[in-house]
Amino acid sequence: MDYTTEELLQQIQELKLENESLKNKLDQPIQDEDPLEQSTKYPFTLEEYKRYGRQLLVPEFGGPESQLRLKKSKVLVIGAGGLGSPALLYLAGIGLGEIGIVDHDTVSISNLHRQVIHSTRTIGELKCESAKHQMLGIEPRLKIRTFQEGFNSINSFEIMNGYDIVLDCTDNPATRYLINDVAVLLGITVVSGSGLKTEGQLSVLNYMGSGPCYRCFYPTPPLPSSVTSCSDGGVLGSCIGVIGVMMVTECIKVLTGWYERKEKGFIPFLSLYHGYNEIGQSLRSFKMRGRRKGCVACDLENRSITREIIESGELDYGLWCGKVDYSVLNDDDKVDVQFLSDVLSKQKDDKNPILDVREKEQFDIVHLDGSINLPLRKLTNSTKEVPIDDLLKGYDSTLPLYVVCRLGNDSQLAVKYLKEEFGLQNVYDVKGGLNAWASIIDNEFPTY
Amino acid sequence: MPSVTVNAEFLGGLDVIFGGVRKSKCKVTKDSDDPIILKDLMTHIANNLIVHKKDYDVFIEDDTIRPGILVLVNDTDWELEGEENYELEDGDLITFTSTLHGG
Numbered sequence: 039m040d041y042t043t044e045e046l047l048q049q050i051q052e053l054k055l056e057n058e059s060l061k062n063k064l065d066q067p068i069q070d071e072d073p074l075e076q077s078t079k080y081p082f083t084l085e086e087y088k089r090y091g092r093q094l095l096v097p098e099f100g101g102p103e104s105q106l107r108l109k110k111s112k113v114l115v116i117g118a119g120g121l122g123s124p125a126l127l128y129l130a131g132i133g134l135g136e137i138g139i140v141d142h143d144t145v146s147i148s149n150l151h152r153q154v155i156h157s158t159r160t161i162g163e164l165k166c167e168s169a170k171h172q173m174l175g176i177e178p179r180l181k182i183r184t185f186q187e188g189f190n191s192i193n194s195f196e197i198m199n200g201y202d203i204v205l206d207c208t209d210n211p212a213t214r215y216l217i218n219d220v221a222v223l224l225g226i227t228v229v230s231g232s233g234l235k236t237e238g239q240l241s242v243l244n245y246m247g248s249g250p251c252y253r254c255f256y257p258t259p260p261l262p263s264s265v266t267s268c269s270d271g272g273v274l275g276s277c278i279g280v281i282g283v284m285m286v287t288e289c290i291k292v293l294t295g296w297y298e299r300k301e302k303g304f305i306p307f308l309s310l311y312h313g314y315n316e317i318g319q320s321l322r323s324f325k326m327r328g329r330r331k332g333c334v335a336c337d338l339e340n341r342s343i344t345r346e347i348i349e350s351g352e353l354d355y356g357l358w359c360g361k362v363d364y365s366v367l368n369d370d371d372k373v374d375v376q377f378l379s380d381v382l383s384k385q386k387d388d389k390n391p392i393l394d395v396r397e398k399e400q401f402d403i404v405h406l407d408g409s410i411n412l413p414l415r416k417l418t419n420s421t422k423e424v425p426i427d428d429l430l431k432g433y434d435s436t437l438p439l440y441v442v443c444r445l446g447n448d449s450q451l452a453v454k455y456l457k458e459e460f461g462l463q464n465v466y467d468v469k470g471g472l473n474a475w476a477s478i479i480d481n482e483f484p485t486y
Numbered sequence: 487m488p489s490v491t492v493n494a495e496f497l498g499g500l501d502v503i504f505g506g507v508r509k510s511k512c513k514v515t516k517d518s519d520d521p522i523i524l525k526d527l528m529t530h531i532a533n534n535l536i537v538h539k540k541d542y543d544v545f546i547e548d549d550t551i552r553p554g555i556l557v558l559v560n561d562t563d564w565e566l567e568g569e570e571n572y573e574l575e576d577g578d579l580i581t582f583t584s585t586l587h588g589g
Contacts, residue, residue, distance in 0.1 A: 121589040209589040234588040237498055256585060260554030264544065266499070268588040278589070308556065308563075310497060310583060316508075324558045324581070327565040415502075419538035 081106055089177075090133050104294035105133060111293045114138040114198060116189050116217060117207035118165040120273060121231045123155035124282035125205055125289075130173035132290065136181040137173070140197060141165040142188030148486070152275025189213060191348050191355065194220045203292055205285050206230040206243075209267060211259050212355040218243060218252035219343050219353075222335045228252070229288045231281040234271050236313040238281035241326070242288050244336065245297070245304045254330035255308070259359040272399065277313040284309070364447040366454045372467045375474045378440050382406075393430060393441045395452040400444060404484045406475070414448045418455050426460050438464040446471035489515040490522045490574040494531060498584035500555065503541040510535060514574060524559070525570040527580060545582075554585045 041049070081102060082090070093099050113134055115122050118141040129137055143165050145156040153165075160168035166184035173180060185197050189208070198204060198220050206217050206228050214230070221228045225247035232239050244251045268278075291297060297304040306326040313319050334342045347353045381391060392409035394401055401411040410430050420429055427433060439462065443449040449467045456462040468475075476483040491513045501508045514530045516522050532546050544552065550570065551557055557564040558581040559572055574580075 117589055119589055207589050209587065211587050214587065232586040232589055234499065234586045237586060239498070239586050255556070256554060258553035260585060260587075261552070264552075264554060264584070265587050271499075271588070273588060312497070322561065324556075324561050324563060325566070326563040330565075419540050421540075 082109075086133065089131075093132065098296065099290070100294045100296065100299070104290075107294050108133045108135070108290070110135050111202045112136040112138070112200060113203055113205065113289060113293075114140065114201040115205045115207055116140045116213075117209065118153070118155065118169045119143075119149065119207065119209060120152040120233065120268065120275065120278040121282040121285065122165075122205070122207035123153040123169070124279045125207060125231075125285050126169050126173055127155050127176070128283060128286040129289070130176040130180055132286070134180070136183065138183045138185060138197070138201060139166040139169055140185040140189045141169075142186060148269075152273060152278055154275070154279065189217070191216060191351055191353070195224070195345060195349065198224055198226060201226060203289055204228045205289060207282065207285070210359075211265060212359040214252060215259065215359065216348070216355045219335050219348060222247075222251050223343070223345055223348075227292050229285045229292070231285045233278040233281050233311075234266055234268060234273055236274050236277045238277060238311040240281055240284050240288065240309040240311070241307065242292065242304070245292070245306070248329075249304060250306050250327055250329045251333065251336045253335045254327065254333050257330065257333070262360045262362045274313060277311070280311055280313070284311075362447075364450050367450050367467055371453055371457075371465075372450075372469050373440065374469045375479050378442075378468050378475075379479045381438075381440070391434075391437050391440055393433075393439055393452070395441060395443050395448050400486075403486055404472075406442065406472070409442070414443070414452050417452055420459075422460050426462070435462075435464075438466060440466050440468050442468045442475070443471045445473055487515045487517065488519065488522060489513050490578075491576055492527060492574050492578040492580055494527065494535075495579065495581040496583075497581060498586055500545075500582055500584045503537065503544050504535050505537045507535075521573045523570060524557070524564065524568075524572040524574060524580065527574060528570070551582070556583050556585065557581070558583070 082105065090105055094101060094105060111134055113129060115126055115129070115137065118126060118139055122141070126137070126139065141164070145160050145163055145165055145168050147161055149156060150158065155169045155172045156165065160171070164186055166186055170182045170184055173182060187193060189197060194216060204217060204221055204226055206214060208214060208217065217228060222244050227245050228243040230241045230243050230252065243249065306328060307323050308326050309321060309323045311321050329336055331337060332340045334340060343353065385391065392406055394405050394409040394411050395414040395417060397413045398411060405411065410432055412430060426435070433439065441449040441452050446467065446469050449471060453465050453467045456465050472483065473485055476485045491511060494510050494512050496504050496508055504510070512527060512530055514522050514526050516526055528546065528551065532542055536542060536545060546552060559567040560579050561581070564572060
């Protein structure tokens with residue numbers, strides 16, 4: 039069919055208008071109609087009876103009274119990632135009064151295998167907004183507040199104040215301690231989840247302002263070198279997702295007073311999930327201690343943590359938890375990826391001038407041709423009693439050795455160790471690692 | 487020589503320092519007639535089960551379990567059982583688990 043330019047322009051204009059009106063429809067809150075009107079005779083609307091009917095039937099849930107409690111409750115979820123995504127999806131449907139979402143990060147493609155509330159369409163958007171959009175699809179009347187600035191010492195009290203319960207869905211010890219301390223000072227219960235690879239942990243902290251807190255379990259922060267992130271250690275979406283979903287169950291139990299209805303009340307616990315158990319999957323629940331006498335956060339007689347020292351920044355959580363110091367080399371010990379590229383292009387035989395210190399799993403995803411793989415962990419577990427030729431199979435000690443990793447951090451530690459422990463002289467760190475290689479030298483080199 | 491045989495478990499990724507072993511039967515012995523306690527198991531594990539001696543610090547710090555590792559005696563926090571002084575019994579399950587931080 040042939041159209042004239044005018045006809046085509048006309049059609050484009052019409053489509054634009056249609057698109058506009060459809061968009062408006064999506065954004066508009068649904069108008070209250072008859073079945074939704076609050077009856078004077080019953081505590082819920084007709085629609086609410088239908089929406090929550092299936093959970094109202096569950097004996098442990100506690101019936102309409104529990105449903106009313108949820109309706110009056112405000113839940114804060116900090117982190118809309120691997121834990122927060124499934125948690126928020128389930129929270130959206132249970133009939134809460136308000137849900138707050140704190141996350142300053144934006145959606146990226148490497149999130150989507152586990153952060154199921156986001157979608158390819160929302161890549162680049164703020165996670166809290168992307169999550170809100172998806173949740174309104176489940177319950178258009180849900181009151182959702184988003185906090186785009188992230189959670190920090192300065193805004194922590196302002197954000198958390200007024201919420202009945204907090205779900206700690208964050209990914210680092212410093213923020214976990216901060217959430218704990220603020221929650222203890224405000225008397226808010228924290229449902230705490232975490233996970234890595236195929237394992238996950240779940241706990242309820244500062245239960246009703248009287249249970250043990252994070253610091254009772256962990257008075258001293260872990261060594262930075264012992265903390266592994268999901269981007270380094272990896273994580274199965276379905277395994278971390280299980281924990282996020284379990285957090286919602288705990289949230290319901292706390293808000294509806296289930297622990298209060300139990301004869302023994304609340305017993306502090308830590309549940310441990312393992313997706314790749316010897317037999318099937320496993321979930322273990324450990325009975326944990328109560329509050330620690332002398333706890334600097336929750337023992338009233340020994341409390342040294344106050345709102346003032348948190349908000350003023352006097353207590354620097356990042357500094358207190360520390361981080362691994364990667365600046366251990368002089369500039370003379372480093373080369374850039376361009377230099378390495380020139381070396382490789384002049385390389386005539388198959389002698390190996392590259393040592394890749396990433397874990398085997400990462401090496402197997404992609405590596406530079408001919409590189410030797412020896413993970414940093416294995417390297418630093420070896421001492422000079424082992425001949426270097428045995429350790430680095432194919433290494434030619436007459437040639438310079440270039441050390442790479444993913445981002446150029448571990449490679450620096452490796453170079454230092456090779457120099458100090460094995461006395462290697464001719465060994466260099468490749469600045470920026472394979473990510474720099476991919477962005478500067480070889481655009482087809484996969485990054486992950 | 488008195489001895490006790492217990493099961494030790496290493497969870498939360500702690501198994502990496504034990505060559506990937508998550509569960510291990512441990513026969514703990516002692517020269518004296520003093521009761522065999524959890525501290526003796528810790529020493530046994532540190533001396534016999536850690537694959538690379540350098541990983542000792544991953545398990546022990548300042549003569550006790552490193553911060554960030556929880557210890558459980560038959561599924562109960564060791565703080566409720568006397569910590570290092572808990573007297574081991576045959577068949578006990580002692581769990582060591584690292585804390586996870588990812589989310």
